Amino acid sequence: MRSDERRALVLEAATRVFGERGYHGATTDAVAREAGVSQPYVVRMFGGKEAMFLAVLDRAIDRILGAFEADIVALEAEGRAGDEDAVSACLGRSYVDLLGDRGLLLSLMQAFMLGSEPVVGRHAREGFRRVYAYLRERVGLDPDAAQDFLSRGMLLNTVVGLRMVDDYESDENVHELLDELLPTKIDVLLALRGDAT
Amino acid sequence: MRSDERRALVLEAATRVFGERGYHGATTDAVAREAGVSQPYVVRMFGGKEAMFLAVLDRAIDRILGAFEADIVALEAEGRAGDEDAVSACLGRSYVDLLGDRGLLLSLMQAFMLGSEPVVGRHAREGFRRVYAYLRERVGLDPDAAQDFLSRGMLLNTVVGLRMVDDYESDENVHELLDELLPTKIDVLLALRGDAT
DNA sequence: GATAGTTGTAATCGGATGATTACAAGACGG
DNA sequence: CCGTCTTGTAATCATCCGATTACAACTATC
Numbered sequence: 001m002r003s004d005e006r007r008a009l010v011l012e013a014a015t016r017v018f019g020e021r022g023y024h025g026a027t028t029d030a031v032a033r034e035a036g037v038s039q040p041y042v043v044r045m046f047g048g049k050e051a052m053f054l055a056v057l058d059r060a061i062d063r064i065l066g067a068f069e070a071d072i073v074a075l076e077a078e079g080r081a082g083d084e085d086a087v088s089a090c091l092g093r094s095y096v097d098l099l100g101d102r103g104l105l106l107s108l109m110q111a112f113m114l115g116s117e118p119v120v121g122r123h124a125r126e127g128f129r130r131v132y133a134y135l136r137e138r139v140g141l142d143p144d145a146a147q148d149f150l151s152r153g154m155l156l157n158t159v160v161g162l163r164m165v166d167d168y169e170s171d172e173n174v175h176e177l178l179d180e181l182l183p184t185k186i187d188v189l190l191a192l193r194g195d196a197t
Numbered sequence: 198m199r200s201d202e203r204r205a206l207v208l209e210a211a212t213r214v215f216g217e218r219g220y221h222g223a224t225t226d227a228v229a230r231e232a233g234v235s236q237p238y239v240v241r242m243f244g245g246k247e248a249m250f251l252a253v254l255d256r257a258i259d260r261i262l263g264a265f266e267a268d269i270v271a272l273e274a275e276g277r278a279g280d281e282d283a284v285s286a287c288l289g290r291s292y293v294d295l296l297g298d299r300g301l302l303l304s305l306m307q308a309f310m311l312g313s314e315p316v317v318g319r320h321a322r323e324g325f326r327r328v329y330a331y332l333r334e335r336v337g338l339d340p341d342a343a344q345d346f347l348s349r350g351m352l353l354n355t356v357v358g359l360r361m362v363d364d365y366e367s368d369e370n371v372h373e374l375l376d377e378l379l380p381t382k383i384d385v386l387l388a389l390r391g392d393a394t
Numbered sequence: 395g396a397t398a399g400t401t402g403t404a405a406t407c408g409g410a411t412g413a414t415t416a417c418a419a420g421a422c423g424g
Numbered sequence: 425c426c427g428t429c430t431t432g433t434a435a436t437c438a439t440c441c442g443a444t445t446a447c448a449a450c451t452a453t454c
Contacts, residue, residue, distance in 0.1 A: 003431070020313060024222020027411060038433050043413060106310055113303055115360030116217060125359050133370050143377045151348035158351050162322050163312030173330050180340045200401070225442060235403050240443060 010035040010042055012103075015056050019106030023053055023114055054123050057111045060104050061127045065134055067094045072139060087139060088149055095153055096185040102192065105157050155181065165189045207232040207239055209300070212253050216303030220250055220311055251320050254308045257301050258324045262331055264291045269336060284336060285346055292350055293382040299389065302354050352378065362386045 013034035017026045028049055032039040046052035071090045075081045099105055111124040135146040159165075159181065167174040168190065178186060210232035214223045225246055229236040243249035268287045272278045296302055308321040332343040356362075356378065364371040365387065375383060 006431090019310075021221045022219030022307070022310070024218045025220065028413085029411070039411095040413080040415090040434085041432060044432095049412070109306070109310055109355075110219070112355045113216075113219070113306055113358040115358050115363075121360060125361060125364060128355075128359055128361070129364075129368060129370060132374055136370065136373075143373050147352070147374060147377050148348075151345075151352040154351035154355050155344070155348040158306075158309045158325075161310040161312055162325055163318060164322060164325070166312075167322060167326070171326060173326060173333060176333075176340050177329055177344060180344050203401090224440080226440085236441095237404085237443075237445090238402060241402095246442070 006035075006037070007045060010037065010045060011055060011059055014042070014052050015060065015101075015107050016103035018053060018056055018110055019103035022110050023117075023120065026053075028052070050119060053111075053120060056107050057120075057123060057127055060108050060111075061130060063101075063104065064095070064098060064131065067098060068134065068139065070094075081140070084141060084145055088141065088145060091139065091149065092152065093185060096156065096182060096188050099156060099160050100188060100192065102160060102195070105160055109157050109161060152181070160189070160192070163192075165193050168193075203232075203234070204242060207234065207242060208252060208256055211239070211249050212257065212298075212304050213300035215250060215253055215307055216300035219307050220314075220317065223250075225249070247316060250308075250317060253304050254317075254320060254324055257305050257308075258327060260301065261292070261295060261305075261328065264295060265331065265336065267291075278337070281338060281342055285338065285342060288336065288346070289349065290382060293353065293379060293385050296353060296357050297385060297389065299357060299392070302357055306354050306358060349378070357386070357389070360389075362390050365390075 010031065014026075014031045017030045017034055021027075021030070026049070028042050029039045031052070032042045035042065042052065043049075046055055068091050071094050072081065072087075075087060075090060080086050108127075111120065112128065114124055115121045132146060132150065135141045135149060136143070139146075141149060159178065164174055164178065168178055168186075169175070178189065182189060207228065211223075211228045214227045214231055218224075218227070223246070225239050226236045228249070229239045232239065239249065240246075243252055265288050268291050269278065269284075272284060272287060277283050305324075308317065309325065311321055312318045329343060329347070332338045332346060333340070336343075338346060356375065361371055361375065365375055365383075366372070375386065379386060
């Protein structure tokens with residue numbers, strides 16, 4: 001296997017482990033086992049646990065902004081890039097698709113709780129600012145729409161982190177909340193039930 | 198010192214530690230040092246790390262619902278309990294006040310990412326459902342308003358977790374986002390800057 | 395003042411953790 | 425065929441983790 005392929009594999013494994021166990025709780029050994037390589041290897045590959053987490057974080061935000069950018073390009077081709085409601089809806093659908101990668105979203109949320117960490121915290125703030133600036137400057141959302149979009153996203157992350165879909169059938173309130181939150185995409189979440197990813 | 202006072206002290210210390218380091222990353226020893234007691238003591242006091250986290254989680258949700266209940270009682274006394282906008286705004290202000298306890302909010306968020314844990318995950322889902330059911334049934338919010346309220350709350354948690362206020366003056370976008378998110382209560386967040394709590 | 399219960403700690407155990415070192419197996423240019 | 429760079433692992437280290445045990449100090453009740 002080529003070196004960059006293996007690096008990508010380890011990065012995906014690290015995303016899952018950091019997402020489930022958090023930054024402090026994740027172990028380089030768990031990442032190594034998940035990726036099928038030795039523990040010293042992942043340490044040397046990234047230079048340490050902290051650097052590995054920064055790589056996971058950067059990749060997560062790159063993937064989100066990459067998906068958004070594809071949407072914007074497509075909307076521009078259709079001449080609908082000025083319709084703020086259409087743009088928000090389109091980006092929202094893309095974000096829901098990203099929820100399928102549980103590790104990705106959870107790693108992001110984990111990073112968002114680390115504001116007190118000197119290095120990781122600064123990096124996480126910078127990542128969040130990148131997303132906000134993208135929504136305002138590239139997507140063209142006004143402050144109110146951008147805040148609304150981000151709010152909805154954070155609630156989605158929470159619902160995924162909690163595995164709320166597991167109670168979709170059994171609890172009336174959960175059913176109602178998820179239907180309201182995901183008018184057209186509930187199937188994406190339901191597909192995650194029982195998925196140990 | 199009385200036993201229940203010391204228990205409350207340990208619970209507060211545990212809230213701070215779990216908030217900063219997450220469930221897996223927190224150590225009973227760190228909680229003990231933070232509370233000024235010995236490590237075996239905190240283990241025996243709660244029966245183990247998991248039970249201690251459940252106690253932290255329950256207390257956090259009780260405090261939130263307690264603050265909301267006080268608002269509702271006050272609004273009922275004024276005869277304004279039917280005005281959905283006034284109620285939402287009032288509860289929102291109470292929630293922002295709770296953000297002053299960084300550990301409380303972060304412990305909650307940490308719990309919300311543990312959906313895959315058999316015991317803690319079920320407890321966390323139940324706590325979230327309690328809040329949603331309270332908003333719907335006691336506060337009287339309709340599904341859309343309840344979702345909106347929760348969304349805003351999750352974004353607030355994220356912004357606090359990231360310590361975004363640290364960049365309030367230095368970054369134009371951050372300034373704009375926080376002003377929009379906290380029209381009247383920005384001072385509450387600004388007071389948190391540099392606070393190691 | 396003896397007995398029992400409560401409140402707290404010191405010492406310690408098996409196991410895990412991040413990182414370092416040393417080494418093996420191949421690839422590749424000369 | 426030989427030096428060297430890359431890719432990977434085994435062994436190991438000092439440290440830390442949650443939990444258990446054993447024990448000390450205090451309090452209350454009879």
